[in-house]
Amino acid sequence: MSAAPDPSTIQGPPSVAELTARFEREFGTLPDGVWQAPGRVNLIGEHTDYNEGFVLPFAIDKTARVAVAVRQDSTVRLMSTYGDQGIFATDLTSLEPASAKGWTKYPLGVIWALQERGITIPGLDLLLDSNVPLGAGLSSSHAIECAVISALNELTGAGLEPEEMVLATQRAENGFVGAPTGIMDQSASLRGSKGHAVFLDCRDQSVELVPFDAESAGLVMLVIDTKVSHSHADGGYASRRASCELGAELLGAKALRDVQVGGLDRAKGLLDEVTFRRVRHVVTENDRVLQTVELLTSDGPGAIGELLDASHLSMRDDFEISCPELDLAVAISRASGAIGARMTGGGFGGAAIALTPATAEQQVRTAVERAFSEAGYRAPEIFTVAPAAGAMRVS
CATH class of the missing domain: 3.30.70.890 (GHMP kinase, C-terminal domain)
Structure with missing residues (x-):
């Protein structure tokens, strides 16, 4: 499956109600919920995160949204609102890092990382929509991952704290996607706050919200x-x-x-x-x-x-x-x-x-x-x- 087209070329993201209706048309049932996570801009602090240093990103007003419904089997079905790509289906028992293609590797990587932690993940249907520009350095991939892990954390009752979700999505990036990234992007997406930058110590994951009202x-x-x-x-x-x-x-x-x-x-x-x-x-x-x-x-x-x-x-x-x-x-x-x-x-x-x-x-x-x-x-x-x-x- 190819990567989803650049959402920045699409005029206006669908509303939550429109996304829910699209989900019902495609999968034949209503979603259990819709979750969103923002992209991020790093104000300053580049390539310091994996050196256990300091970064200062902020979550932005462009987001990835996922509508998700739990299934009663071990099938995962994934679809994007962009393009005519159809539904990609795979089985929870056969997730391998080399098997995923395009944007699907991000939600599948999160599932894989949670399974590694011993969390039982049910089969699910997932519809993705995002208006975070692709390839622009605004962390479109992490926005997808953070939306997915937020959904799965709630739907499975895993009870993960934000710091744990950060590490799980980092594991997905490193071990499944194959990108040697640190924890900055996920931390901004999961822990951001309106009107603030996220001052993150990448050694101990401590966060201080710093006023940034441009x-x-x-x-x-x-x-x-x-x-x-x-x-x-x-x-x-x-x-x-x-x-x-x-x-x-x-x-x-x-x-x-x-x-x-x-x-x-x-x-x-x-x-x-x-x-x-x-x-x-x-x-x-x-x-x-x-x-x-x-x-x-x-x-x-x-x-x-x-x-x-x-x-x-x-x-x-x-x-x-x-x-x-x-x-x-x-x-x-x-x-x-x-x-x-x-x-x-x-x-x-x-x-x-x-x-x-x-x-x-x-x-x-x-x-x-x-x-x-x-x-x-x-x-x-x-x-x-x-x-x-x-x-x-x-x-």
């Missing part, structure tokens, strides 16, 4: 989807993670979280040039997250622009996960009035964010679109996002 500060958060596809399951992400693990080992640290900015001079003498630059990004990015939290708490969103800029330069030059389209989006945004901009997400494509005065929003949009056209790049999709609530049942 609108009240006269700002908007623009997302510039470059339409350059990326995949966390490819070699680029894995090689960066391997470099970080090597750097920590050679420095005698449990994780790069334990290396301070002041220790980088010592690190430079112990590491090869590439590994050092990878380490320097993670160490300085952790520090930038802490500074951002402090500034948001004391001075508000208008004070963090320089930190966003510095984060992008570090990802471009030290971690080398940017691309020409992302660099152009960031440079033109800044030149056209944004107070700070950076690529966001795992890299190698996806989206940039630009924290922009509301009065300059259209100016930035127009300038970026013109610059992409003049460079011969595919037209970007530009939209605003706001901090939203985390995963929940909606019907």
